[in-house]
Structures are given as C-alpha cells and as structure tokens.
Amino acid sequence: MATWHPHLWHPTTQVATADPPLRAVRARGALLELEDGRQLIDAISSWWVTLHGHAEPEIAAAVAAQAQTLEQVIFANFSHPPAEALATALSARTGLERLFFSDNGSTAVEVALKIAWQWWRNQEAAGTPGAAARRRLIAFDGAYHGDTFGAMALGERSIFSAPFQPLLFEVARAPWPATWWDDEGIEAREAAALQRLEQLLEEVPTAAVILEPMIQGAGGMAMVRPSFVHGVAERVRAAGALLIADEVMTGFGRTGALFAHRHAAIQPDLIALSKGLTGGFLPMGVTMASEGLFAGFVDAEQPGRTLFHGHSFTANPLGCAAANASLALLERQAERFTGFEARHRPHLEALARHPRLRRPRLLGTVAAVELVVERPGYLNPVGRELQRRVLEQGVFLRPLGQVLYLLPPLCLSDAQLEQCYAAIGLALDAL
Secondary structure (H helix, E strand, O other): OOOOOOOOOOOOOOOOOOOOOOOEEEEEEOEEEEOOOOEEEEOOHHHHOOOOOEOOHHHHHHHHHHHOOOOOOOOOOOOOHHHHHHHHHHHHHHOOOEEEEEOOHHHHHHHHHHHHHHHHHHHHHOOOOOHHHOOEEEEEOOOOOOOOHHHHHHOOOOOOOHHHHHHOOOOEEEOOOOEOOOOOOHHHHHHHHHHHHHHHHHHOOEEEEEEOOOEEOOOOOEEOOHHHHHHHHHHHHHOOOEEEEEOOOOOOOOOOOOOHHHHHOOOOOEEEEOHHHHOOOOOOEEEEEOHHHHHOOOOOOOHHHOOOOOOOOOOOHHHHHHHHHHHHHHHHOOHHHHOHHHHHHHHHHHHOOOOOEEEEEEEOOEEEEEEOOOOOOOOOOHHHHHHHHHHOOOEEOOOEOOEEEEOOOOOOOHHHHHHHHHHHHHHHHHO
C-alpha cells in the first residue's frame, strides 16, 4: 500500500488531499514498474522528459562511458569534448551560434531573460540610441515559463505564483489565440491577438517578447496555428525587440518537428531548451543565443558587461554525453517523431466523439482534449479522479485540471497507444 515517506516533500502536491505517491522501482521503454509488481504505461513521459523511453540503452551506455572518463569539471575555467560537441550540434540545428548551459527549464528561461535584458543595458552603456528606453517585457496570456522568480513573473499569474505576487516584476501580456479541431472563430481571435501585440509593441519600447512556440504546455496544452507564431515574430522583428522561444517542452521532436519554431519558419534570437535534451537521463538546461547577442557582452574595458551567471554543474559532462547520444538517436530515428501525429489521429478522432469531451487538438506527439466541467481550472478535481481510474487500467496520466493529454515517449508501441486511449474511454464512462 502506498504511503508517505516521513522525510520527503513532493512537488506541486497538497499532502492533505493527494493520494500517496506510487513507489517505482525500475523502468524500461514506456513502462514503469512499481514495488508491488504492477506495470504502468508512462503516457506523459514522466513530466515530458523521457523522450525515447526509460533506460534507453544507447544513452545509458554513453553516460556510463563518460562517468569513467570525466564526470565533472568547473566550466568557468575549463571546456571539454562533450560540451563542445553538443554546442556545435545544437548551433547547427537552431541557427544560433552560442550555447549557455544551466540546469533545468526554469533556469534556461532565466538565462534567456537575463541575456535579453542585460544586452539592452550593455547597449545603453555603449550609447546605442533608444536602448535605454527598451524596458518592456511581453508574454502571453496563459503562459508558463517555470517556477523560479523571473520565470514566474513571465508566466500567467496563477495559484502557483500568488504568494509571490509582490516580488514579481511587471510584464505586459497579449492574448493567446488557442485553437482546436473545427474551430470556426480562430481567424478573428488570431487577428485580434496580433493587433493587441502590435499595440503593446508601439506603446512602450520593448526589450523582449517570449512565447512557447505552437503549444503552451503547463497552461493546458493550448495550441496555436503556425500563422500566429509567424505573425508574432514578424511584429517583434519590426519593432526591433528580441524574440525568446521557450522550447523547454516543445523541443526535440515533441511537435513533429525537431524544434517547434520550425513549423512557423521563424528564427528566434534566444531559445530555452531542457526536458527532452538529455532523453530524461539527467537534469540539464541550455539557452541558445545569436552571435550578435554574445558580442554585446564582450568588452575588455568594461568587465561589468559580463554575463555573471553560472551553476555548479554547468555543462556537466555526464549530461552532455546523454544529450549528444539522445540527439543522435533522435535524428537517426526521425520517423518516430515525424510520424507520431498520424498514429494519434484515429484514436483521438474516436475519443473526441465522447459527449463529455470538447476541443480536441493534436500536434506531433501531443494529443489533448478537455472534459466538460462547470468550473475549469487546474484545481478542478475531475482530473485527479480520471487519473485514478486510468491507473486501474495500467496507464499513468496527470491531467491539467480538466485538460486531458497524452505525451508519451517515442518508443510507445501501437498496442500501448491503443491501451492508453481505451483506458481513457473506460474512465470517462465510469466518471
């Protein structure tokens, strides 16, 4: 029987009302094995990080080999081959020349924010006309960018950030025209959102705009069209501001493209990456930046223009080895992420006909739908109840309130995918 450990504090968990945690003892592929012998399909990739599947042999071998060679070195004074290989590979694939290492998605966003903000301050110190006025930051309604303070400030104000509201800096917000299948009103909502963004960019000189390309993850798997993302980039570029793409969730094939911004054929100035970066093996974040931004921090006469940011485990060689192996595997088996949407589609089409569901949407490996409820929101108990019921069918999900989604590892078999959808159908009938 599951119980609470007397010394652990679990994330985003109200102990007074939550079910005790399940005790996992091993995992392989898409399956988690519990202490009592049960096996569960990990249908959300363990919070979206387990890209290829658990205990993926090639990544495990790369980490093991690296552990016997160089496990850690201070990156402020040293470099090493795994970090250099990863930087070269990601630069070639993102179009951004410089890579800054951190340790998770929130800090990858924090680094992007600090680079964008300080770049303008460095430009101001150098006497660049107009740089001093660029102090506005723009994000989108419903956004989630992480739980550290800068990332919280950029995200939608919510129950997650409410206790810290007095400590969060001001951010202007534009609408996020989320869409779904057979959405007849999307054209008008998209046009209105872009018009509002234009107004915000014109009102106050803007330093940077941040968005999650194509999908707001923790905000409810809220998807937009490529035309909207392209329109945002055009307007940001015309206003002379910097564009930050938060691809912490959407990167590494999750949307059917290697990176989600490719759907809209745009080039961000900064990209935050984490989650699938190491295939789920080790915590790591990176921020990709353009050479032009990097050059704004290089000044032999002005040491204050340095980016004074770092982490003890920056560019950890084990994490770099895992990331290199994961990226090589991902590209060698590209059909697994480019073809996943077609595997989802017939199952989601059938599920979406259930009378308790609405607003189905699908992009790449991510399928989402909403339960019809009176009070939508993260705390709506319907998600937790549905989680319990699909668990009885051998599937692990973690709905976002009334938003039900599947985001499985790429190794998921057709039979396992079918089991996921069947479990959801039975759970809906039993609610």
